[in-house]
Amino acid sequence: xxxxxxxxxxxxxxxxxxxLVNDAVRIRTPYLYPDGDYIDIFLKERQDTYTLTDxxxxxxxxxxxxxxxxxxxxxxxxxxxxxxxHNIELYRGMLLTRTSVNSSLAADITRIAQxxxxxxxxxxxxxxxxxxxxxxxxxELLETNKIPFDQGEKYIGRSGRSRKVDFHxxxxxxxxxxxxxxxxxxxxxxxxxxxxLASWYxxxxxxxxxxxxxxxxxxxxxxxxxxxxxxxxxxxxxxxxYWSQPEELIELLAA
Numbered sequence: 001x002x003x004x005x006x007x008x009x010x011x012x013x014x015x016x017x018x019x020l021v022n023d024a025v026r027i028r029t030p031y032l033y034p035d036g037d038y039i040d041i042f043l044k045e046r047q048d049t050y051t052l053t054d055x056x057x058x059x060x061x062x063x064x065x066x067x068x069x070x071x072x073x074x075x076x077x078x079x080x081x082x083x084x085x086h087n088i089e090l091y092r093g094m095l096l097t098r099t100s101v102n103s104s105l106a107a108d109i110t111r112i113a114q115x116x117x118x119x120x121x122x123x124x125x126x127x128x129x130x131x132x133x134x135x136x137x138x139x140e141l142l143e144t145n146k147i148p149f150d151q152g153e154k155y156i157g158r159s160g161r162s163r164k165v166d167f168h169x170x171x172x173x174x175x176x177x178x179x180x181x182x183x184x185x186x187x188x189x190x191x192x193x194x195x196x197l198a199s200w201y202x203x204x205x206x207x208x209x210x211x212x213x214x215x216x217x218x219x220x221x222x223x224x225x226x227x228x229x230x231x232x233x234x235x236x237x238x239x240x241x242y243w244s245q246p247e248e249l250i251e252l253l254a255a
Contacts, residue, residue, distance in 0.1 A: 004043060011106040029113040033061055033120045039113050048101050052108055056093040058116040062123055073140060075122055086115040095119065134182045134220055134243070138167060145250050147171055157202030165199070171253045177206070177213050179238075181230075182220035189225045193233055200237040216241050216252065 004025050005018040015030040024042040031039040039058070044051045083089065088111070089096045095115055099108045135151070142149045148170040154162045155177075167178035179196045183189055196217060206213045215238035219226055222244055231240050241249040 004045065008105055008109070011104065012109065016109070027109055029109065031113045031117045033058075033117075034123055035061075037061070039116045039120075041109055041113055041116075043105075043109075045101070050099050050101055050103075050105065050108070051096065052099065052112050053094050053096040054112070054116050056095075058095055058119045059093045061120060074137070078122055079119060082115055082118045086111050086118075088112055088115045135166060135180060138178070138180060138218070138243075141246050141249070142167070142169060147250070147253060155203055155206065157199070158205055159202050161202060163199045163203055165203075169253050173254060175211065175213050176216050176253055177203070178216045178218055180218045180220065181226075182243075183223070183225060186225045189227075189230060193230045197233055197237065200234070204237065214239060214252075216249075218243060218249065 005020075008016060008018050008025075008027060017028040019026050019028075021042070024044045027041045027043060029039050029041060033039060040054070042053055042055055044053075079090070083095070087097065089098075095112055097108060097112050099105075139149070139151070150168045150170075151166065152164055153168050154164050157163050165177045166180045167176075169176045169178060179199065181189075181192050181196060183192055200215055200217075203215075207215060217231075217234040217238045218241045219231065220243045234240060239252055241252055243249075
């Protein structure tokens with residue numbers, strides 16, 4: 001292990017720190033996760049092969065940045081593209097690459113560290129994604145579950161105003177109107193809730209009649225901007241659903 005550290009020191013500059021951790025060599029790179037933590041790469045030697053891995057730390061870090069257990073197909077596609085671009089294997093949540101003991105460790109360490117950096121940047125797509133982006137993810141979820149829907153339909157409220165609804169999901173059992181509440185700012189969270197509340201109140205007559213519609217307020221809770229009061233304000237006029245629990249949304253639409 002000492003010879004490996006010497007090899008790394010000779011090939012790379014002093015910004016890379018090498019130390020022995022259990023049966024692996026930890027290489028502390030100068031690359032940082034978005035929260036400022038260092039990206040560590042671990043090296044294990046077996047016969048004539050070096051295995052470089054992050055031991056799953058990058059995806060664990062990414063998962064900790066959100067309450068959501070659901071990663072969109074788009075984000076999975078980004079992850080696969082990163083692995084393909086950097087020639088990195090994704091194995092049981094670990095970024096991993098194998099290389100010959102005679103290869104350039106400097107290039108291989110840099111390659112997997114850059115892959116980890118790019119994967120961690122998926123966090124920005126979770127935190128700052130535009131409203132149009134989450135709408136496309138909701139569309140994707142409905143399409144996957146074969147629930148017909150329309151977007152952007154307008155209804156005339158009791159006030160005479162035209163109200164544009166995000167989704168009209170047409171499940172065979174019952175149709176539902178959905179407003180998506182998504183924002184990256186606490187400052188705008190209350191404003192969004194108030195706007196949806198006003199719309200639900202104005203459209204309340206659609207919940208009765210021959211074909212009554214269900215109202216659903218879908219909170220994007222992958223970003224921590226909502227308060228319990230935000231939910232309680234809307235639950236008197238609509239069912240509450242959370243984007244971190246897509247299966248429950250589908251069950252609600254089918255109820």
